[in-house]
Amino acid sequence: MNGKSNRCWLLVNRPISEPSEEDFAINEAPIPDIRENQFLVKIIYLSVDPYMRGRMRDGVSYAPPAVLGEVMVGGAVGQIIKSNNNSYSEGKIVQGNFGWQEYALSDGIGVNIVDPSVAPISTSLGVLGMPGLTAYFGLLEVGCPVLGETIVVSAAAGAVGAVVGQIAKIKGCDVVGIAGGAEKCRYLEEELGFDYTIDYKSQPDISNALNAACPRGIDIYFDNVGGAILDEVLNHINIGARIPICGMISEYNLSQPQLVPRPTRALLVNRAKMQGLLVWDWVERRQEGIEQMAQWIKEGKLYYKEDIIEGIEKVPEAFLKLFKGQNFGKQIIKVGDLQ
Numbered sequence: 633m634n635g636k637s638n639r640c641w642l643l644v645n646r647p648i649s650e651p652s653e654e655d656f657a658i659n660e661a662p663i664p665d666i667r668e669n670q671f672l673v674k675i676i677y678l679s680v681d682p683y684m685r686g687r688m689r690d691g692v693s694y695a696p697p698a699v700l701g702e703v704m705v706g707g708a709v710g711q712i713i714k715s716n717n718n719s720y721s722e723g724k725i726v727q728g729n730f731g732w733q734e735y736a737l738s739d740g741i742g743v744n745i746v747d748p749s750v751a752p753i754s755t756s757l758g759v760l761g762m763p764g765l766t767a768y769f770g771l772l773e774v775g776c777p778v779l780g781e782t783i784v785v786s787a788a789a790g791a792v793g794a795v796v797g798q799i800a801k802i803k804g805c806d807v808v809g810i811a812g813g814a815e816k817c818r819y820l821e822e823e824l825g826f827d828y829t830i831d832y833k834s835q836p837d838i839s840n841a842l843n844a845a846c847p848r849g850i851d852i853y854f855d856n857v858g859g860a861i862l863d864e865v866l867n868h869i870n871i872g873a874r875i876p877i878c879g880m881i882s883e884y885n886l887s888q889p890q891l892v893p894r895p896t897r898a899l900l901v902n903r904a905k906m907q908g909l910l911v912w913d914w915v916e917r918r919q920e921g922i923e924q925m926a927q928w929i930k931e932g933k934l935y936y937k938e939d940i941i942e943g944i945e946k947v948p949e950a951f952l953k954l955f956k957g958q959n960f961g962k963q964i965i966k967v968g969d970l971q
């Protein structure tokens with residue numbers, strides 16, 4: 633970074649199936665001047681998240697699509713280096729939806745001040761940020777775990793899944809993680825204390841694996857992936873099961889919907905509940921979630937893993953890793969240094 637220009641990534645194409653690096657173009661522009669009430673943020677870490685695939689699509693969703701030709705949307709954390717806003721002084725660390733760029737202008741809307749004494753500031757994009765809060769509220773408010781229950785979580789070694797599994801352990805559940813690859817499964821069992829893992833990439837029969845992992849059936853399935861794994865889990869749920877639908881990453885790149893058996897029979901027979909969730913539904917309770925998780929980190933009850941790569945030029949590559957399971961932990965890109 634030369635300090636004189638702002639490199640940013642623009643969205644230039646809306647892919648129909650798998651996204652590629654060609655869907656984005658890097659652009660260089662002057663660092664913008666601040667106006668009244670604004671401040672300028674030098675980005676330190678950028679986040680890439682699966683939801684961004686949805687923003688690349690034109691259509692109705694819970695948020696408007698990213699605009700073609702404009703800076704790609706995304707969360708980031710950085711340092712205020714110039715300010716005309718009394719609530720956001722120079723030097724403060726802030727997290728917000730600053731987009732895929734090195735410098736961002738803001739008026740403070742949707743921006744959170746980050747206390748760097750609590751944990752490294754990168755955690756404001758992961759365990760103490762959007763993915764961690766999704767796990768915290770999604771599990772506790774939708775999954776409603778009860779001591780002794782069996783919970784299965786998919787994408788278990790990822791930003792959301794690893795936190796879900798650990799909170800479920802804190803709540804006294806038996807935790808089964810589904811993840812891709814032996815190394816991720818080893819990490820979950822040996823380092824995070826999961827009771828059992830299923831490597832769905834090497835396991836030819838998920839149904840058998842679920843029988844072995846969940847001899848008392850499944851009380852909660854925290855679904856991050858949708859698709860064939862969800863279809864199979866539904867054959868193993870208990871009466872009164874809860875199924876928080878957090879994401880469906882295995883379906884995000886499909887150009888056509890898949891034809892599969894409807895889930896309604898499994899839900900009816902088991903009087904089970906399947907409920908979609910959006911982290912923003914708990915925005916008012918954000919601080920509560922952060923404080924509790926920071927406390928668990930301090931007490932050694934909650935661990936987090938970050939997969940940090942360096943350089944603004946790597947952002948699309950980092951984003952694409954998510955869909956191949958090549959990230960190990962919360963995927964973050966370091967694009968600058970603190971002043």
Ligand SMILES: NC(=O)c1ccc[n+]([C@@H]2O[C@H](COP(=O)([O-])OP(=O)(O)OC[C@H]3O[C@@H](n4cnc5c(N)ncnc54)[C@H](OP(=O)(O)O)[C@@H]3O)[C@@H](O)[C@H]2O)c1
Binds near residue numbers: 682789811909957
């Ligand atoms: N509802 C909300 O408010 C909310 C908020 C945040 C995230 N989410 C959702 O939560 C899910 C996890 O997000 P995250 O940020 O924690 O990402 P992540 O788990 O850190 O990364 C994505 C992971 O998904 C797995 N994956 C990719 N393609 C897959 C496929 N075809 N089948 C099965 N697994 C696949 C990969 O893990 P493996 O190596 O194990 O395959 C990959 O590492 C996503 O669906 C996301 O959209 C929802």
